[in-house]
Amino acid sequence: MAGPDDIDDTEGPDDDALAAEWAAMAGDEKPADEDVAAQWEQMAEQEDEELMSSVQSGRVLDQDEIDSLLGFDGDDEESARTGIQAIINSSLVSYERLPMLDVIFDRLVRMMSTSLRNFTSDNIEVSLDNISSVRFGDYLNSVPLPAMMGVFQAAEWDNYGLMTVDSNLIYSIVDVLLGGRRGTAPMRIEGRPYTTIETNLVERMIDVILADLAAAFEPLSPVTFLFDRIETNPRFASIARPTNAAVVVRLRVDMEDRGGKLEMLFPYATLEPIRELLLQRFMGEKFGRDSIWETHLASELWRTRVDLDAVLDEQVMSLGEVMSLKVGQTLVFNATVRDSIEMRCGGIPLLTGRLGRAGKHIAVQVRSSNARLEGIA
Numbered sequence: 033m034a035g036p037d038d039i040d041d042t043e044g045p046d047d048d049a050l051a052a053e054w055a056a057m058a059g060d061e062k063p064a065d066e067d068v069a070a071q072w073e074q075m076a077e078q079e080d081e082e083l084m085s086s087v088q089s090g091r092v093l094d095q096d097e098i099d100s101l102l103g104f105d106g107d108d109e110e111s112a113r114t115g116i117q118a119i120i121n122s123s124l125v126s127y128e129r130l131p132m133l134d135v136i137f138d139r140l141v142r143m144m145s146t147s148l149r150n151f152t153s154d155n156i157e158v159s160l161d162n163i164s165s166v167r168f169g170d171y172l173n174s175v176p177l178p179a180m181m182g183v184f185q186a187a188e189w190d191n192y193g194l195m196t197v198d199s200n201l202i203y204s205i206v207d208v209l210l211g212g213r214r215g216t217a218p219m220r221i222e223g224r225p226y227t228t229i230e231t232n233l234v235e236r237m238i239d240v241i242l243a244d245l246a247a248a249f250e251p252l253s254p255v256t257f258l259f260d261r262i263e264t265n266p267r268f269a270s271i272a273r274p275t276n277a278a279v280v281v282r283l284r285v286d287m288e289d290r291g292g293k294l295e296m297l298f299p300y301a302t303l304e305p306i307r308e309l310l311l312q313r314f315m316g317e318k319f320g321r322d323s324i325w326e327t328h329l330a331s332e333l334w335r336t337r338v339d340l341d342a343v344l345d346e347q348v349m350s351l352g353e354v355m356s357l358k359v360g361q362t363l364v365f366n367a368t369v370r371d372s373i374e375m376r377c378g379g380i381p382l383l384t385g386r387l388g389r390a391g392k393h394i395a396v397q398v399r400s401s402n403a404r405l406e407g408i409a
Contacts, residue, residue, distance in 0.1 A: 130279075130303070130310040132252060133163060137281055140248040144241060144283075151240050152208045154287050161282040161293075169274025171297060172266040180226065181269040182238045183260040188253075191302035192260070192271040195241065197234055201285055201292025205237055206230050208287060231262055238262075241294075253306045272299040279303070340382070342396050343374045372399065 141158050148156045175181070175196055182195040206229070226234075242257040249255050263269040272278065281296040303310060345365035373396050375383035385396040 130307070132310045132312050133279065133281075136248050136252065137163065140244055141283070143244040143247055144285075147240050147244050148237075148285070151237065152205070152287070154208050157286045159284045159286070161284050163279065163281050166278060166280050167274065168270075168272045168276045168278050168297070168299060171278065171280060172269070172274075175266050177266075178226070178264065180231070180234050181263045181266065182235070183263065183269055183271060184238070184242055185258045185260050186302055187256040187258055189255060189302055189305045191299065193257070193299075193302055194269060194271055194297040195238055196295040196297070197238070198293045198295075200290075201294060202226070202230060202234055204285075204287055204290040204292055206233050207290070209233050226264065235259065235262060245296075252309050272301065276301065338377050341376045342387075343376055344387070345371075 137160055141160050144158045145156060148158065176198060178199050180197045180202060182197070183192060184195060185192050210233075239259055242259060246255055246257050276299050278297050278299045281298075283294040283296070285291045285294055345367035347363070347365070369387065371387075372384045373387045374381050375385065375396065375398075382401065383398050384400050385398040388395055388397055
């Protein structure tokens with residue numbers, strides 16, 4: 033067996049050799065690191081060249097980049113509208129520029145609550161959810177089916193509107209009008225078209241609502257809404273172009289434990305005849321006109337002092353003849369004592385009369401006035 037001294041002697045040279053190897057490896061690390069850095073730099077240059085070539089040649093965008101460009105950020109498309117979508121909708125007219133719409137539909141909600149109670153003999157509450165501006169094509173694509181879409185005509189405005197009744201309200205109205213018991217939800221049978229009885233009952237309800245709508249517009253502009261037809265397919269309910277802007281009014285009709293939603297759509301072309309009236313901030317606004325100030329201004333204008341020029345005669349002369357006139361030279365006019373004298377103000381003929389004398393003053397006796405002046409008076 034080896035002693036301690038022998039162990040130290042045998043391990044000494046091994047340790048020295050191991051240390052030498054580690055020193056050699058440590059000395060070789062720097063060149064290896066430089067080689068790796070050079071490789072990474074070369075790879076980065078290659079990626080930059082590939083990116084530039086792909087941009088120049090037209091790179092294909094992935095779905096996230098397309099959504100970001102179109103303005104659909106995130107899962108909720110309504111949460112953000114940027115990019116191309118914002119540019120497209122930038123010309124969409126906002127209903128908030130028509131303040132009187134809120135007043136009109138507030139009146140409609142109160143009147144509908146009363147008329148629908150009389151129509152159904154049930155306790156009905158009508159509430160206004162919101163008023164928004166949309167494009168007509170987007171609205172038709174967003175209508176949940178099945179539903180009934182009533183097309184009506186505004187006779188005085190010579191255009192159309194749209195009323196959408198969802199399936200919940202349809203079945204609730206049918207259940208109430210046909211004597212359904214309270215406290216039970218109306219039975220819904222999906223996958224079948226609406227029957228003639230259901231269509232007729234909904235048509236009667238639409239007639240009641242259109243009468244209230246006409247009464248709501250009455251203080252602003254008298255109008256008659258005429259029921260035209262009922263459609264169950266949105267493609268057959270087109271009353272405007274898909275890109276046309278429209279105002280959508282969403283109402284909620286509650287009948288205790290049942291009810292549904294009702295939507296009214298008015299294209300801006302329909303509201304164009306009364307656009308100036310809808311721009312009022314309150315009923316009866318005169319857009320800056322003040323009758324008291326108008327009366328005062330008119331009375332002060334009639335008191336204004338003006339200078340009248342009595343024109344005895346006129347002659348047309350050349351510039352050379354005018355420049356050759358001398359002091360003391362006499363101008364001969366063709367006017368006589370019996371000729372009419374024209375009275376002008378600012379070059380505008382106002383009166384005509386006869387020249388004469390009143391005491392020590394030369395005077396003109398007015399014989400007639402200008403027809404244009406009489407029209408102003």
